[in-house]
Amino acid sequence: MICGWRHAGEVPSESTFSRVFAELSQMKIAEKAHERFIETYLRDLIFFYHSADATAIELREKPVKKEPKPKKAKRRRGRPKKGEAVAPKAPTVLERQQSMKRVDDMLSLIPTACDVGTKRNAKGYKSSWIGGKLHIGAVDGDIPVSAFYSSASVHDTSLALPVMHTSSVRVNYLYDLQDAAYDAGIIREYSKDYGHRPIIDINPKNSVSLKEKIAAQKEEQKLLRQLKLPVSSDEYHYNQRSSIERINGNLKDNYGCRNIYYQGATKVASVLSFALLCICIEQSVKLLT
Secondary structure, three states: OOOOOOOHHHOOOHHHHHHHHHHHHHHOHHHHHHHHHHHHHOOOOEEEEEEEEEEEEEEOOOOOOOOOOOOOOOOOOOOOOOOOOOOOOOOOHHHHHOOOOOHHHHHOOOOOOOEEEEEEOOOOOEEEEEEEEEEEEEEOOOEEEEEEEEEOOOOHHHHHHHHHHHHHHHOEEEEEEEOHHHOOHHHHHHHHHOOOEEEEOOOOOOOHHHHHHHHHHHHHHHHHHHOOOOOOHHHHHHHHHHHHHHHHHHHHHHOOOOOEOOOOHHHHHHHHHHHHHHHHHHHHHHHHO
């Protein structure tokens, strides 16, 4: 009755609902409603923090088979001989996006088909899943303001620029907060170009000295907290990044995105967009009231 049908016999069949949902997904109704809501109620506010992160989306779908990469010609290890031609290294997705001005052009480089993704959890163990990834940008009050869906194997940095660009256009904020997966000079410079201050965790990669330095800094910050002394300003700001983790948990625990039974990137992205729209409205009401 809430949805407009007085009797049970008037409710359309499941196939009708499926066709209608497919049309809504193609029209991107949820994304447009999300953008309009932010423009109407949040555009004139100033937020302190913008946090970006990606979360795994598990699907009941077969992963696509990737074409085998062409084998590289073997060459002797070490520095090339004088006059020896060396094939140039192909630019990364992030490097190609750097010169692009439109989000649609950036997204044209991002695959959305179901495949296998692998990540390292907080305890250092690797885990894999079949499905996709949802890349979210959120501001104070646990409010998601931008989101893009991709294949599970896509690296987090490949969606960093589209997320920051979309969030910067929709709302006003001061700090960009991101974890070590986004440690790249291009991302830092892109944030500064929009007048924001990037605070991104350092990724030591294979540097032993840098790992030791980071570990020593963490122990120092831990000791300061135990003694109830003020920590560094960057450490305080970076801790506000926990808002994006709460959104990820809320999305899967309370809005049905832990088990998605739809197939196809368009429909899956639409399901996630409707859930994010609900979270955005709910958290905005809490913030504005």
